[in-house]
Amino acid sequence: MTLLNRHRELVAKIKSVRYLHVVREYNAAADSLAGEALESKVSKVVLNDHxxxxxxxxxxxxxxxYEPSSDDIKAENTSSGTFVQIRDGKTQRVKVSATTRNQAKTKKKRVHFEDEVRHEPTADDIDPVTVQEERRRRIVKAQDEELRGSNLNAVLRGETTxxxxxEAWKWAANTV
Structure with a gap:
């Protein structure tokens, strides 16, 4: 029940924020239409297919x-074709292919064959000094969070200066 209440609070916060920078940067269509409307001072309906x-x-x-789903990626095939280009009286065949932005962003998965030997990391590959540093960093972080949590509990009980x-309220405000 508390998660549901938390979700409702977050949704209310998100709805109260206007994302104008997102609209201008990633929706150039809306920006273009708004600019045209401001210039002409008349709202327009776009009927032209072009x-x-x-x-x-x-x-x-x-x-x-939205993250592209695997179905969307499969549906977007790279289109390619052969075109004839005539320039200076010479005929030339050129292979042209087009790729969408989503296809360019997606990482290609590597195919592994059955007889191929894969190299998986073992304990010998890991540097013990790096492991020790990471362990110490995590311990220090956990101890720091524990101290802050105990300070917050003391504040709630009224046992602090x-x-x-x-300090505890600053920390609490940063975690929410």
């Missing part, structure tokens, strides 16, 4: 907000 396709290309919010209470 202009609609141009605006769809400018809209990049979908690719910035003003300075300790102020």
């Amino acid at each position: 202009r609609k396709t141009e605006l769809k290309e400018l809209n990049r919010i979908q690719e910035m907000i 003003y300075k300790e209470a102020r």
